[in-house]
Amino acid sequence: MNRNYLGEFEELILLAVAVLDGQAYGVALLHELTEKNGRQVRLNQVHSALQRLEEKGMLRSAFGEPTSERGGKRKRLFTITALGQRTLHEIKEVRASFWSRLPNFPKLSITG
Amino acid sequence: MKNPPRLAKRFLKWFVAPHLLEVIEGDLEEEFSFQLKSVGARKARLRYWFEVLGFFRLRYIKRKASPDFYNPLFSQSMFKNYFKVAIRQLLKNKSLSFINILGLSLGMAFALLIGMWVRFEISFDGFNQHADRIALVMKHSLMNNEKNTSGSVMMPVYDELRGNYPEIEQVSRLDWGSVHSLVAGDRKFKKEGYYVDPSFLKIFTYPIIKGNPETALTDPNSIVLTQSLSKAIFGNTDPIGKVIRIDNKFDIQVTAVIQDVPANSSLQFEFLAPFEFNVANIPDVRESKTRWNNSFIGVVLQMKEGVNLDALSKKIGPMLKNKDPFIKTQMLSLYPMKRWHLYDDFQEWVNTGGQVIYVRLFGIIGAFVLLIACINFMNLSTARFEKRAKEVGIRKAVGSQRWQLVAQFLTESMLTAFLAFILSLSIMWLLLPHLGELGFKNIKLDFTDLSLWGTVLGVCLLTGLLAGSYPAAYLSSFVPVKVLKGKLQQGNAPVNFRKVLVVSQFFISIALIIASVIVYQQVNFAKSRSIGYNPNNLITLDASSDLIKNYNALKYDLLKTGHIEAVAKASSSMTWINNDFTHFSWEGKDPGNNVSINVVMTDWDYEKTTGLEFIAGRSFDKRYSTDSAAVILNEAALKLINYEDPIGKTMKLGDQVLTIIGVTKNVLMQNPFGAVKPGVILFNGNNVNALLIRLKDQQNLSKALAAIQPIVDKYNPSVPFEYHFADQAFEQKFTLANQMARLAGIFASLSIFISCLGLFGLAMFMAERRTKEITIRKILGATVTNLWLLLSGEFIWLVGIACILAAPVTLWAMNKWLQTYEYRIAIQWWLLPATFITALAIAFATVSFQAIKAAYINPSQTLRSE
Secondary structure, three states: OOOOOOOHHHHHHHHHHHHHOOOEOHHHHHHHHHHHHOOOOOHHHHHHHHHHHHHOOOEEEEEOOOOHHHOOOOOEEEEEOHHHHHHHHHHHHHHHHHHHHOOOHHHHHHHO | OOOOOHHHHHHHHHHOOHHHHHHHHHHHHHHHHHHHHHHOHHHHHHHHHHHHHHOOOHHHHOOOOOOOOOOHHHOHHHHHHHHHHHHHHHHHOHHHHHHHHHHHHHHHHHHHHHHHHHHHHHOOOOOOOOHHHEEEEEEEEEEOOEEEEEOOEEHHHHHHHHHHOOOEEEEEEEOOOEEEEEEEOOEEEEEEEEEEOOOHHHHOOOOEEEEOOOOOOOOOOEEEEEHHHHHHHHOOOOOOOOEEEEOOOEEEEEEEEEOOOOOOOOOOOOEEEEHHHHHHHOHHHHHHHHOOOOEEEEEEEEEOOOOOHHHHHHHHHHHHOOOOOOOOOEEEEEEEHHHOOOOOEEEOOEEEEOOHHHHHHHHHHHHHHHHHHHHHHHHHHHHOHHHHHHHHHHHHHOOOOHHHHHHHHHHHHHHHHHHHHHHHHHHHHHHHHHHHHHOOOOOOOOOOOHHHHHHHHHHHHHHHHHHHHHHHHHHOOOOHHHHHHOOOOOOHHHHHHHHHHHHHHHHHHHHHHHHHHHHHHHHHHHHOOOOOOOOOOEEEEEOOHHHHHOHHHHHHHHHHOOOEEEEEEEOOOOOOOOEEEOOEEOOOOOOOOOOOEEEEEEOOOHHHHHOOOEEEEOOOOOOOHHHHHEEEEEHHHHHHHOOOOOOOOEEEEOOEEEEEEEEEOOOOOOOOOOOOOOEEEEEOOOOOOEEEEEEOOOOOHHHHHHHHHHHHHHHOOOOOOOOEEHHHHHHHOOHHHHHHHHHHHHHHHHHHHHHHHHHHHHHHHHHHHOHHHHHHHHHOOOOHHHHHHHHHHHHHHHHHHHHHHHHHHHHHHHHHHHHOOOOOOOOOOOHHHHHHHHHHHHHHHHHHHHHHHHHOOOHHHHHOOO
């Protein structure tokens, strides 16, 4: 195991950050996840996942501009690093290799 | 309702680490405005709370570590700077620094002296290598419905313990010490020593200098001397094998010399002799070997390693059961050595405490005195905060961190504490020679003792930290912007804190003043009570066998000198009672009552010698041959017996019928704080322990003594001439109480002095701070008196509050203390107002000096300075 282990939630966040492409910050991610995933997420979960990912070097962050709806507070904008991208690809490949070996693939796709 | 809940916001601000706060706050706010639109205000607010609480996790609470881990506290240049600033501050405010250092050094000196005394008291018997395995056998018995505990047991106890208990390694008898005459050649001494068994030297650690410890006490006719006694008797010659004549009867040989007994030993003696010597030479002792009803020796033992003292104590407990038909209830127990000195009090068979309360009391007082001095320092440091505020502001503005400021202020307080410490050493140096008078004889400043140095420096360091902690914490908390704008308002918190400190200082001082006055009154009250005889010009000689034998000739010769008024012999001196009889009976005595009555045995001239005052009847008289069966009562005894007209009536001592021939006033012979017990005087010239000699009034004392000495020496050749004055012996009963009174007085004056020092400093600051206000008031027409009262009033209030708080606490504590004495004063009503007025007057005088000085300032000088 020479790569960092990612939890399911962390993986989602990492993907979301990559998708939002430079516009990812706490509330934006929160809404993204709630809409696409359909489950109730708390802000602190998002923040801690972001922190952990940043500690692992898969994300980096910078302050954005303050806006009035934030009460004049700045955003922290996250972008994915090369390591983060590589990790996402690896995860995808691992999954893909399993999917390809699944014998009754069509059946699953019908029920799923 | 359009805003997030304020409480939640404040809560978030409080717990979230500052470096994370902005982003989290922003996200929450944004989410809130989103929710506001989608679900409405009420739900949005609830949701906000929910999210805020979600962040209550260690991950968000933990503060970021300081970015630079480089620690300037230990960098030399920073430290140099702290030090330089500290010295400049001290020099800048010379009078204030002086007040600080003087107060601290006084507090430290006394705290250290008390600490040294406490250390000495705690060290008692600790020099014994086996101290934790050594115990004394105690006997608990039930007599007269009173539970007594005594260290005297019967001789067979020793044999039982030695033979039948495998847990015991060594056991020794001990005769509790007595004074004996020792003569070698033409040198004679009266010295106190113990008769012990050979294992005594194995149980206790009294190092042998010369001789063989194994055999030193095995021969009954041997003696072990301490080094200084050996030097006194034999000079520098080798004493081993030399012969000493003891009690003018027996010759014994010196077999060993031990080091002098240390001052912190519970057992104090100058020589040891074998207990077997007593057994061989005193028939009474020999016969007691198998008697279970004569308790007169002590037994000390050393347990084997790993033996549980309580278990052994329980095991030997029932040994005395059914041994003495007259005392049914009695048992033994073990009293461990480490409790001998500090816990020497037994009540109801239980070891309750003793000396240790003084150790605790003084320890607390010492800490308080030091605390008062520290409070001064804190008060004065926070009081001048305005002057330092700008400095703090600039330091912070140029990048000083808070803990750097703390380090700086602590350096200042440490420096002050260290200077105070040096001064306190010289104060101690000055005080040490006088400590003996206060009862602290054994304190020495031994600076070769490293642990002492450690403790002393520890106290110094602790004082510095304690005194500097509050100013450091307070001054370093200033916000630079406010300070530099000059907007700094002195908040109420430090002012109130300072007031609390002043009140507590005076609380302690006032409590100590009241306590010392009450102790002093109580001692004087007991000293001036009627004691029933005349102690002046009365001297006592210890009766030796030679003096008793030659009593009549001695008396004749003494009276012939013309310096002597009267001579009598008695069973006890005037300041102690040796005998206590229970087998008296009288008409109407309740048969169940077995109260004991003090007994003095004497023959003729006792009343003339002691100056006894008779209420009724007469004393023993040679003209009445029937006086051999006569008895004289004291008032308390008369009250007990309750005869209407006692003279001529009879009472019984066992079977002997005694006729009452006189009643005297109560004679105070024992505890001066207790009631006089019922006592009688019996006619019996055979039990003599003291010879009483009354000198003629207004005689030249030294002439009279010079006349007595050759006569006593003639009849008592083996004992050096020694005498006691009865009034001095009586005074000795007050040693402890006098000590307490004097100490309480010293502590009280010290604490009030240090408190006033602080008050003086504070007043100085207040006056300085309010210079402009005073000047303006003056211009507007305020008189000097107005200004004086204005400036003093605040402090007087504080002292007043301290008075009101201190009164009930002190009265309660002192009442409790007085309860321990049977013969005691009632606390007078005027004491409290008198103390309060004194305290207020002292405080007022202290403050007034500064207040008046400030009020007299010429307005033109101060207003011009703008």
